[in-house]
Amino acid sequence: MAIVLKNVSILGGASQDILISGEQIEAIGSNLTGNEVIDCNGLIALPGFVDLHTHLREPGFEQSETVLTGSQSAALGGFTAVHAMANTMPVADTAGVVEQVATLGKEAGYVDVFPIGAVTVGLEGKHLAELGAMAKSRAAVRVFSDDGKCVHDPVIMRHALEYVKAFDGVIAQHAQDPRMTEGAQMHEGAISAELGLAGWPAVAEESIIARDVLLAQHVDSRIHICHLSTSGSVEIIRWAKAKGIKVTAEVTPHHLLLTDDLARSYNAVYKVNPPLRTQADVLALREALIDGTIDIIATDHAPHPIESKDCEWNAAAFGMLGLETAASIAQEVLIESGKSNWKRLAEVLSIKPAAIAGDPNQGQEIVVGSMANLTLIDPKVMRRVVAESASKSVNNPYVGLELPGKVVHTIYRGYLTVRDSALAKEGRK
Amino acid sequence: MKNLLSAADLTADQAIEILDIAEGMSSVNDREIKKLPTLRGKTVVNLFFEDSTRTRISFELAEKRLSADVINFSAKGSSVSKGESLKDTAQTLEAMGADAVVIRHGASGAANVLAHSGWINGAIINAGDGTHEHPTQALLDAFTMRKRIHGEASTGKSLNGVKVAIVGDILHSRVARSNLLLLRTLGADVHFVAPPTLLPAYTHKLDATFHYSLDDVIDSDKPDVIMMLRIQQERMSASYFPTQREYSKFWGMNIDRMNRMKSGAIIMHPGPMNRGLEIDAASADSPRSTVLEQVANGVSVRMAVLYSLLSADKE
Numbered sequence: 146m147a148i149v150l151k152n153v154s155i156l157g158g159a160s161q162d163i164l165i166s167g168e169q170i171e172a173i174g175s176n177l178t179g180n181e182v183i184d185c186n187g188l189i190a191l192p193g194f195v196d197l198h199t200h201l202r203e204p205g206f207e208q209s210e211t212v213l214t215g216s217q218s219a220a221l222g223g224f225t226a227v228h229a230m231a232n233t234m235p236v237a238d239t240a241g242v243v244e245q246v247a248t249l250g251k252e253a254g255y256v257d258v259f260p261i262g263a264v265t266v267g268l269e270g271k272h273l274a275e276l277g278a279m280a281k282s283r284a285a286v287r288v289f290s291d292d293g294k295c296v297h298d299p300v301i302m303r304h305a306l307e308y309v310k311a312f313d314g315v316i317a318q319h320a321q322d323p324r325m326t327e328g329a330q331m332h333e334g335a336i337s338a339e340l341g342l343a344g345w346p347a348v349a350e351e352s353i354i355a356r357d358v359l360l361a362q363h364v365d366s367r368i369h370i371c372h373l374s375t376s377g378s379v380e381i382i383r384w385a386k387a388k389g390i391k392v393t394a395e396v397t398p399h400h401l402l403l404t405d406d407l408a409r410s411y412n413a414v415y416k417v418n419p420p421l422r423t424q425a426d427v428l429a430l431r432e433a434l435i436d437g438t439i440d441i442i443a444t445d446h447a448p449h450p451i452e453s454k455d456c457e458w459n460a461a462a463f464g465m466l467g468l469e470t471a472a473s474i475a476q477e478v479l480i481e482s483g484k485s486n487w488k489r490l491a492e493v494l495s496i497k498p499a500a501i502a503g504d505p506n507q508g509q510e511i512v513v514g515s516m517a518n519l520t521l522i523d524p525k526v527m528r529r530v531v532a533e534s535a536s537k538s539v540n541n542p543y544v545g546l547e548l549p550g551k552v553v554h555t556i557y558r559g560y561l562t563v564r565d566s567a568l569a570k571e572g573r574k
Numbered sequence: 575m576k577n578l579l580s581a582a583d584l585t586a587d588q589a590i591e592i593l594d595i596a597e598g599m600s601s602v603n604d605r606e607i608k609k610l611p612t613l614r615g616k617t618v619v620n621l622f623f624e625d626s627t628r629t630r631i632s633f634e635l636a637e638k639r640l641s642a643d644v645i646n647f648s649a650k651g652s653s654v655s656k657g658e659s660l661k662d663t664a665q666t667l668e669a670m671g672a673d674a675v676v677i678r679h680g681a682s683g684a685a686n687v688l689a690h691s692g693w694i695n696g697a698i699i700n701a702g703d704g705t706h707e708h709p710t711q712a713l714l715d716a717f718t719m720r721k722r723i724h725g726e727a728s729t730g731k732s733l734n735g736v737k738v739a740i741v742g743d744i745l746h747s748r749v750a751r752s753n754l755l756l757l758r759t760l761g762a763d764v765h766f767v768a769p770p771t772l773l774p775a776y777t778h779k780l781d782a783t784f785h786y787s788l789d790d791v792i793d794s795d796k797p798d799v800i801m802m803l804r805i806q807q808e809r810m811s812a813s814y815f816p817t818q819r820e821y822s823k824f825w826g827m828n829i830d831r832m833n834r835m836k837s838g839a840i841i842m843h844p845g846p847m848n849r850g851l852e853i854d855a856a857s858a859d860s861p862r863s864t865v866l867e868q869v870a871n872g873v874s875v876r877m878a879v880l881y882s883l884l885s886a887d888k889e
Binding site for chain 2: 330333335338340341342343344346410457458459460
């Protein structure tokens with residue numbers, strides 16, 4: 146079976162054809178032929194997106210999302226790989242749980258599902274989980290995170306950073322000083338003062354990042370910082386990179402687009418952790434994504450059932466959906482702004498996240514011999530975001546917004562998981 | 575106006591109108607038969623997720639004096655831990671045909687959520703939401719100030735040029751927030767006085783002047799009104815200030831500070847007071863103190879709010 150993507154623009158370049166044979170890109174050129182020809186006139190081809198920060202909720206919270214529905218949502222968003230966060234029930238802190246998640250991912254067949262292992266047992270921050278066993282398991286875990294909670298104890302963090310060097314792992318830190326954010330509800334600033342919602346100060350994130358980049362320097366380890374949300378965090382990462390510290394950083398789509406004034410509605414769809422910050426933070430994060438201080442966009446896709454959001458703000462859960470809107474927000478920030486290009490978009494949504502996690506066959510350049518993991522985007526379309534999606538949850542803060550671009554086809558190992566913006570009925574077998 | 579969620583909902587004209595209606599209501603409270611038929615046939619629910627006997631009985635009395643059918647629904651404890659959500663409670667009240675819901679809730683914004691959720695159609699009156707707002711307290715405070723300053727000639731008056739110092743836990747105080755909004759609308763100047771730990775972040779965005787020293791404010795700014803806020807027990811264990819004694823020494827109202835206040839200036843407190851902490855007995859019981867007037871005026875002002883929300887819509 147050979148598929149030809151006809152007249153496609155690779156990373157915004159001149160129109161070409163891509164021939165996919167089996168799982169691989171067999172040829173790139175003009176006038177290529179195959180069993181099936183898909184007209185891709187006007188579409189941009191990008192390496193399949195890789196999300197380093199996804200909450201698939203299974204096992205334990207299947208009312209919010211499952212590995213299958215989360216994988217489907219990811220495919221519709223142009224992803225060919227996701228990394229499933231460890232805060233499930235039971236927590237993904239043993240080889241058994243990560244293997245279960247990996248198996249469910251394979252059975253779903255819409256994206257590569259790479260489980261993230263917990264750093265500490267039960268995410269409790271007290272004892273290291275069996276990191277080596279998870280690394281050597283069939284799930285071959287390389288990324289470890291207590292996301293949702295900060296690895297707050299500096300000694301535990303130091304040991305985690307050192308220990309994962311044995312199998313080229315990386316710790317992804319959720320930077321949040323727990324004492325400084327007890328009961329915190331939203332960004333601490335003028336609007337929290339007005340609304341009477343307990344503040345989540347920027348310093349609670351920045352102080353942990355500052356400590357951890359210094360720790361990473363001290364033990365000469367890699368460290369990845371999850372969901373940067375403040376301009377101060379950007380400054381610390383910039384400083385650390387200039388020092389040669391092996392740090393990488395991610396930003397979420399929502400922190401690139403939304404601000405804390407949305408909390409004025411007391412609509413808990415805008416409640417997220419770390420919280421939405423100010424416009425000055427948004428601008429600093431955008432600038433840092435463009436100049437490379439921030440390495441990647443990761444969604445922090447966090448599905449929640451209706452009853453967890455349809456209530457008073459304090460009682461609501463933190464988190465918002467993100468898989469099906471991430472590409473549009475990346476396009477808004479990098480392309481529509483006129484400040485960057487499709488090559489950078491491919492880096493931040495595919496090449497760099499795959500490199501940080503060491504994912505096999507993901508984030509490859511679109512060249513002959515690469516795995517056929519591809520996303521095809523129509524950049525000209527403006528679409529109004531609707532609540533319906535492949536996710537089981539509806540906590541989508543973008544509903545009603547106009548965003549640029551849409552994912553037309555997603556190709557996962559040579560298989561069209563999404564064709565003409567519609568999900569394939571079955572995953573790849 | 576359908577709901578009263580925030581003191582910011584009121585224009586100066588609307589606020590003065592409510593205060594003027596409250597003047598009329600207060601004369602009802604002086605009659606032998608303290609009752610008006612205004613809300614006969616209307617059902618008002620006092621939905622209290624937090625204990626607040628004072629606010630609840632003040633509303634209850636106001637409702638009864640207007641002849642409303644009153645239901646007290648006490649849902650103490652967090653709605654989630656109780657297993658019944660705010661949504662379910664609201665829909666239940668809607669099904670029972672509540673014309674108005676007076677809500678007190680520990681979560682900031684709970685009244686806003688109730689008003690904008692579509693769960694309930696009745697009028698929503700915010701009787702205190704978390705550390706956000708308490709608009710009827712601000713109205714009764716404004717009413718009390720106006721009465722002390724203008725006496726019988728209060729009707730129609732604003733609080734133009736009145737200097738109000740609010741002292742204490744500004745950070746967590748819904749009373750301070752609502753007072754700031756309403757007092758600015760009515761033309762008063764607001765000074766917040768507190769230890770730096772009990773002031774909100776980004777104070778420059780708030781339309782008030784900030785001070786650390788109560789003595790300086792009394793001696794230099796010479797306020798017409800000093801409002802002492804209650805210090806909650808939980809602040810004392812959380813290192814917002816070293817000890818009660820030190821707090822009292824720097825930010826408490828006492829006879830010495832009271833005697834230095836300008837002539838005719840008043841001391842207010844929303845109650846309940848911690849005597850000996852934020853206010854001493856001599857100043858609490860002095861002629862400058864309006865504490866009991868505030869309680870009495872609370873009933874009149876709440877009658878005026880209920881009247882404005884529930885009978886005005888017939889016109």
